[in-house]
Amino acid sequence: GLALGHRISVILLALAVFLSSISLVPFITPSFFPKVDTGDISIRFRLPEGTRIEETNRVMEAILKDIDEVVRPEEMRHSYGFDGETKEGVGVALGFDQGPNVGSIGFKLVDRDKRSRSSDEIAAALRERVKSIPGLNKIYVRAENAITSILMGGGKPVSLEIQGPDLGQLMQFARRVKSLMEQIPGLVDVEISQKDPRPELWVQVDRKKASDLGLNVATIARTLRNYFYGIEATKYRDAGDNYDIFTRFTERDKNRLENLPEAPLFTPDGRMIKLKNVAKIIQGQGPIEIQRKNRQKIIKVEADTYGRSLGAVTSDLKKALSKLGVPIGISIRFGGEVEEQQKVFKDLTILLIMGIMLVYMVMASLFGNLRDPFIIMFSVPFAFSGVLYAFYLTGTTLGIMSFMGVIMLMGIVVNNAIVLLDYIHLLQKRGKSLSEAVTEAGRNRLRPVLMTTLTTFFGMLPMAVSQSVGAEAWNPLGITMLGGLSVSTLVTLILVPTIYYMLERRKVSR
Structure with missing residues (x-):
């Protein structure tokens, strides 16, 4: 009754909530897939071409010594290391970088709940420690299993693909890009894919x-x-x-x-x-190898991320590249996870739009008109508002899992509004006046709506707050669902009946 007596205030308040959530969009950064702490850390290094295997062994031993000093005994489970190359070239055929000047080390940590430091923190400490070893040409430290990395393509999250006809010109420009990327916070292990001659x-x-x-x-x-x-x-x-x-x-x-x-x-x-x-x-x-793409020579400048999301470092990199003059005849574009993220987000956006359209069509067939589904759809924008608030307060990024949660919300948040509006119609058919029907429906359907929302809310709560092994993959989905449900439910109970009352009253007055 209070909301019906202050309809304009309710509309303005809802609009303020929605606009305030939209203002948070610049603070929300995109990502690709949540990084799970599996406890795997891999180190790959490369010495100058022509280095003997004995020198590679010396560097390998120095890195293993640093690992023993950085990683605590209670954190280590097992480790391995190898350098050189197989006689038959099986490793190269499988995608591993091999040679007398190439080495690889990997180790497995205990489960996340049995150590105080994450694998990313341990990898960052090792990265700072081993980069001072003399003789290193390239070194790559990542909290990921080496085999998994190869199966997923072996690339790094941020990859800039530089293409052109002249290899020397490409290398010269790639070095400029590499220096630029090393100055961007959050980018680590920046390297050029082209091996030294x-x-x-x-x-x-x-x-x-x-x-x-x-x-x-x-x-x-x-x-x-x-x-x-x-x-x-x-x-x-x-x-x-x-x-x-x-x-x-x-x-x-x-x-x-x-x-x-x-x-x-x-x-x-x-x-x-x-x-x-x-x-x-x-x-x-x-040159050891010349990479080509679409029959053009290509050099990649790749980097890993640490401490910042993929979207944040990509945004800073795009701004920096816009100030960097690209030579004539050279093209530059993003590859790696940035490219894959754009493709996936495009497909998910289409699915989101299709989901909204299908939900509206189903409700239109249920109510037999287009106006009532339109009123119910006012719950959807405020589901987005709840998601944005949840992302901002928890520091969650918009990735594949959270985007899937948004799509799922489209079919969930309208349920309460359907129940409420259908009961209003039932009371009107029983002879209740418009004001009485709206007020009584809000009062009688408050408990069912809250029960429906709370059961879903508490069902998703463990997924959102869990700190167990592998929970990083599912936390964004749970946070998305909780944020969208919370705000949308409040809107359903207040805004939807108010809008229905205003439109129905206008219809009756005609």
Whole structure:
């Protein structure tokens, strides 16, 4: 009755609540998927190209020593580490970065409820500790299992894809972007995907001299491969068993650089000449790999996040990039989780709109008109208001799980308004006046509405406040549901009957 006597005040108050929640939008940052503390921490490092495996082992031991000092004994469960590469190249085929200058370390912590520090905090402490080890070219410390990282693509959350025709120009611009990203708070382990060039020996064949002797580049290359790498010459069979016969120089001769120009070559007529007579040996550098996308060279500048959400660091990075001049012929775009987030949010937005439309269509078929569903739909904007308030007060980001919670709310928040409005219609059919029907419906349906809301509220409460292992994945969903239900219920009990009274009274007066 009080609300019906102060209808304008109720409308203005509801409008103030809605607008105040909209003002919180700039403070809400998007994210992709909640990060779960599984207790896995992986460290990957890379030394300059050409580094011997012995030096890699020394760095590995230094990192393991730092781990023992940073991680408390009661926090550690088990650990592993390896460096170098497999002979068959299985690790590279599976997506692991391998080589004599590459190492990887991983360890598993005890469950989250048995330690005081999170895996992100331990990873941050290790990151500060190991980056001072001399000789490191790249190092990557992340609170994630290495195998899981590879299966998910092996990339970092923030990835800038720089494309262009000239690799040297791309590298020069990528270094500028890397320096820029290192200055943005919340971005850590910034690195360039393009590996440093490795030392090489180039054999430049004098094609005219070689042709005069009956040789060609393919023949010379095949002969040198036989000497220094080896080839399978034939097989030896004995009692049903096969043995490969592999021919090459001895270990001492093949590892001596001075033997390369002295390598013997045999002409078709049986003469022997030395390699230095038909070729020059030049020391140089060459890229390990050249990445391409859509037939264009591409270099990625990637970074991990710590202490800030993905949306917050992305927003700061976009502002910084807008002030950075992009050279002609070079394009730059976001990849990684930022790109995936945009795709998922676009799909979820379409689903949200479809959900609202379907809810309205179902109510229109139930009430047999378009006006009553329109009144009930006033509960929906205030569900958004409750979500925004909950996000702001708890520091929750808008990710996949919370977005799914918003979609779920569209079908839940209208239930109480449907019950209330349907009972008002029933009382009017029984001969009650408009004022009596609205007032009595609000009084008689208060308990059912509150019971419905509270059962859902307390059912979601453990999901929202749980601190158990893996709860980080479900906390945003619970917080979203609690915030939307709380505010929407209050609006349903006051605003919806008031709007119905105003529209129905206007209809009767006509």
